[in-house]
Amino acid sequence: MSARLITELGFGLISVAAIVLGIASHLFPKRVPTLTSVLAVVMRRRTTRIAFVVAWWWVGWHFFVQN
Amino acid sequence: MALGFPERRVGRLPVDLPVLALIIAALAHWIRGARADALIFLGVVLLLMLAESWGYGDNDLLTEPAARIPGIALVVVVALLVLTFGRNTVPMMLTVSLIGLLALFIELREPSLPAKPDLPVPHGAWLWSAIGLSWCLWELISFIFEQAAGGLSLTHPTMSDLIDPLLSNRIVQALAIAGWLAAGVAMLRASAIARRS
Numbered sequence: 440m441s442a443r444l445i446t447e448l449g450f451g452l453i454s455v456a457a458i459v460l461g462i463a464s465h466l467f468p469k470r471v472p473t474l475t476s477v478l479a480v481v482m483r484r485r486t487t488r489i490a491f492v493v494a495w496w497w498v499g500w501h502f503f504v505q506n
Numbered sequence: 507m508a509l510g511f512p513e514r515r516v517g518r519l520p521v522d523l524p525v526l527a528l529i530i531a532a533l534a535h536w537i538r539g540a541r542a543d544a545l546i547f548l549g550v551v552l553l554l555m556l557a558e559s560w561g562y563g564d565n566d567l568l569t570e571p572a573a574r575i576p577g578i579a580l581v582v583v584v585a586l587l588v589l590t591f592g593r594n595t596v597p598m599m600l601t602v603s604l605i606g607l608l609a610l611f612i613e614l615r616e617p618s619l620p621a622k623p624d625l626p627v628p629h630g631a632w633l634w635s636a637i638g639l640s641w642c643l644w645e646l647i648s649f650i651f652e653q654a655a656g657g658l659s660l661t662h663p664t665m666s667d668l669i670d671p672l673l674s675n676r677i678v679q680a681l682a683i684a685g686w687l688a689a690g691v692a693m694l695r696a697s698a699i700a701r702r703s
Contacts, residue, residue, distance in 0.1 A: 442661040449644045450665060457637050472628030477635075478693055479700035480627055483619040486554060488697055490524035492613050493550050494531070495690050496606035497543065501666060502673060503593040503683055504602050505540075 525551055537653060550610070557614055577695075581687045585680040593679050605687070609694060619700070 464471040482488045532547035584601060591597045651662030673679050 443663065446644075446648055446662050447668065450641075450668060453637060453641045453644060456640075460633055460637060469629075471630045471633060474634055475692055475696040476628050477631045479696045480631070482693075482697040483700060484522075484524070485613065485616065485618040486522050486524040486558065488613045488616070489550065489554050489610070490528055491693060492606075492609050492690075493528060493547065495686075495693060496602075496609060497531075497546075499602050499683070499686050499690075500543075500546075500606065502669065502686075503588065503679070504599045505543075505594075 525554060528554075534649065538649070553610075553614065577688075577691050580691070581684050584687055585684040588683045589676055589680040592676055593673065593683075605690075609690065612694065613697070 460471060461474065464473040478491070482491060528547050528551045532544045532551065535541075535543035535547060584605070587601055588598060645665055648662045648664040652664055652667075655662070673682060
């Protein structure tokens, strides 16, 4: 198994885990919170909000403007 | 993701963990040669520190209705724009810049909420934190290998290296920007609801 494949599998595994968790949060809301409910708690602080907004915005900038 | 749980101290400390994370991100951009990105991140850090130090954003704002964040219409318009012009064009640069500036303005304007030690963190929140941290760590490892390889690693590609080739088609670009924008709108709305609840 090549290093590249391991790297790709790692990203794939994390993405699948996020999708599964997203589905589980809607199927079993008492056991798994939705991402937005977690964000709502985390983002009570301005610095955290700004950090998240900048990280999100940069993804758009990177893929749709910068290349 | 667990950096800013509100049971921790909420005060006027100008530098906390999220600010530190932004500074580290700026350094990473500088190292990979993206000077403009590094300067943008450092600019935001500066703005944020000024806002925290000067107490910009009164708690009175919390009694006002939250800024209305457009949803589906905005997503559709931006997707159509990228479908028409394609990415890496001046219209897209202006559009993405404007979206970022508006989001930043909305969030900078709003103060931190008062600390509530009794506010429960949702049960199972650690699962989302684990996924977020795993992604950051995996990306960091790939980034380090990539830098060691001189900027492009065939053996340890970063997420950008993997996604970028998929965005050569404009329809995929439109779908991707719609997903990106929808995620951002959902995040801003979650934040606005939390502030007013």
